[in-house]
Amino acid sequence: MKYAALEKALAAWNKLLPLSEADRNKLSRRFTIDFNYNSNHIEGNTLTYGQTELLLMFGKIIGEAQVRDIQEMTASNVGLKMMTEEAEMKEMPLSQHFIRTLHKTLLREDYTVYRNLPGGVTTSFTIHAGQYKTRPNSVITRYGDRFEYASPEETPALMTSLVDWYNEEEKRGKLSPVELAALFHYRYIRIHPFEDGNGRIARLLVNFIFARHNYPMIVVRSRKKQEYLEALHQADLKVGTIPSKGATAELKEIQPFMKYFVGLVTEEINNDVRFVSEHDENIWWYDGERIVFRSENYSKILNAMLALPTVTLSDIQKEIGINMSAVQRLINQLIEKKYVERIDNKGSWRVFITPSL
Numbered sequence: 614m615k616y617a618a619l620e621k622a623l624a625a626w627n628k629l630l631p632l633s634e635a636d637r638n639k640l641s642r643r644f645t646i647d648f649n650y651n652s653n654h655i656e657g658n659t660l661t662y663g664q665t666e667l668l669l670m671f672g673k674i675i676g677e678a679q680v681r682d683i684q685e686m687t688a689s690n691v692g693l694k695m696m697t698e699e700a701e702m703k704e705m706p707l708s709q710h711f712i713r714t715l716h717k718t719l720l721r722e723d724y725t726v727y728r729n730l731p732g733g734v735t736t737s738f739t740i741h742a743g744q745y746k747t748r749p750n751s752v753i754t755r756y757g758d759r760f761e762y763a764s765p766e767e768t769p770a771l772m773t774s775l776v777d778w779y780n781e782e783e784k785r786g787k788l789s790p791v792e793l794a795a796l797f798h799y800r801y802i803r804i805h806p807f808e809d810g811n812g813r814i815a816r817l818l819v820n821f822i823f824a825r826h827n828y829p830m831i832v833v834r835s836r837k838k839q840e841y842l843e844a845l846h847q848a849d850l851k852v853g854t855i856p857s858k859g860a861t862a863e864l865k866e867i868q869p870f871m872k873y874f875v876g877l878v879t880e881e882i883n884n885d886v887r888f889v890s891e892h893d894e895n896i897w898w899y900d901g902e903r904i905v906f907r908s909e910n911y912s913k914i915l916n917a918m919l920a921l922p923t924v925t926l927s928d929i930q931k932e933i934g935i936n937m938s939a940v941q942r943l944i945n946q947l948i949e950k951k952y953v954e955r956i957d958n959k960g961s962w963r964v965f966i967t968p969s970l
Contacts, residue, residue, distance in 0.1 A: 619791065622886065623882060625882075626829060626885060643888065643967060644830055645669060647832045648816075648832050649669060649690050650666075650686075651832050651901075653689055654835035656812055656813060658682045658686060662899075663675075666965055668686055668687065669686070688718060688721050695714075695715060699821065700820075700821045700824035707779055707780055708776065709773065712772075715814060716742065716743050716807050717742045719813055719814070720810055722742055723741050724739070725739050738808075740809045745769060746807055746808045748808065749764055756846075762803065762804065762856055763803070763805065763806070764856070767856065768804060768806050771806075771856075771857065771860045774860070775800055775801060775860065790828050791878050792871070793822055795870060795871050795874040795875075796863075796864055796867065796871075798815050798816075798870075798874075799845070799848060800859065801814075802859075803849075803852075816833055831878055831882075832881060832901060841873070841877075844874070848862075848866070848868070850869075851869065852866050852867065881901075884903065887969075894912050894968070894969075894970055895907075895909055895912050896968075896969040897915070897952075897967060898967045899966045899967070904966065910933055910943055913929075914933070914944060915947070915966065919964050922963065923962075926944070952964070953965065
């Protein structure tokens with residue numbers, strides 16, 4: 614078996630199907646928060662996980678936040694909904710028009726970027742929403758090298774080839790959805806067709822492919838950003854620096870990224886299986902991590918806060934039957950981990966960690 618661990622994870626997932634409506638809703642809510650938070654956090658968005666949940670689920674923000682970060686996160690969620698709706702129309706091929714529309718949805722509008730050059734000179738350029746790049750783009754790797762993506766002149770033809778290849782390969786069915794998604798992601802990133810937002814679009818399109826093939830959608834976790842970037846870099850070393858070569862790379866050439874990607878998908882599916890099938894009052898989930906509390910008192914506190922957000926420390930102390938200093942210590946630990954926080958001046962609690970029950 615080519616990807617034994619992945620096949621095992623998929624088999625476990627398929628045994629759970631069809632999911633109940635409650636489980637579908639539970640997974641959808643978790644994925645919505647996790648995907649939007651992580652995909653934007655990778656690119657520098659400063660909203661916390663808790664702020665992201667409040668914004669996307671309730672339309673409000675608690676604490677300090679930059680207006681642009683709020684707008685970016687809101688637009689990201691619109692893009693996620695757009696992507697999932699498009700993926701449901703499986704008879705429709707992927708199109709460049711859809712990719713550009715998705716990009717315009719994420720960026721919302723054109724904006725100007727200002728840069729300070731040596732000698733005090735300021736330069737500026739415009740980021741175009743929904744349009745392919747009009748100026749070269751590149752990245753400085755963590756090794757200090759400048760890595761060039763496809764030129765503006767090459768980009769339209771390379772994107773046409775990429776989309777045509779995807780539609781043809783999907784019809785042929787020779788590649789698994791995971792292989793197809795990994796190869797599409799790598800080729801797309803090597804083109805880097807837009808002036809900004811390429812990573813976010815790539816991660817949306819990976820899930821577009823998975824949704825079309827009835828696979829669970831995945832999250833690239835921002836806490837593992839370096840693993841993600843390193844896997845892409847190692848594949849770049851094998852493929853070479855010529856952008857057109859990267860844009861037409863074959864599966865065997867991107868094995869470092871493929872190995873990483875298979876591991877990522879396997880882990881995400883296994884976590885989905887656990888999230889749906891485990892029912893233990895001491896198991897909770899937070900941003901893709903399975904949290905097992907050693908003391909049942911944590912769960913009692915969290916459940917009390919979920920049942921009554923205005924619950925007081927005194928109420929919790931009476932409910933659990935431990936001294937007040939112990940209650941305060943446990944709550945402080947939950948706050949420190951960002952599992953809970955106070956959400957208004959009335960002393961209400963907001964719980965960001967999800968129970969497995």
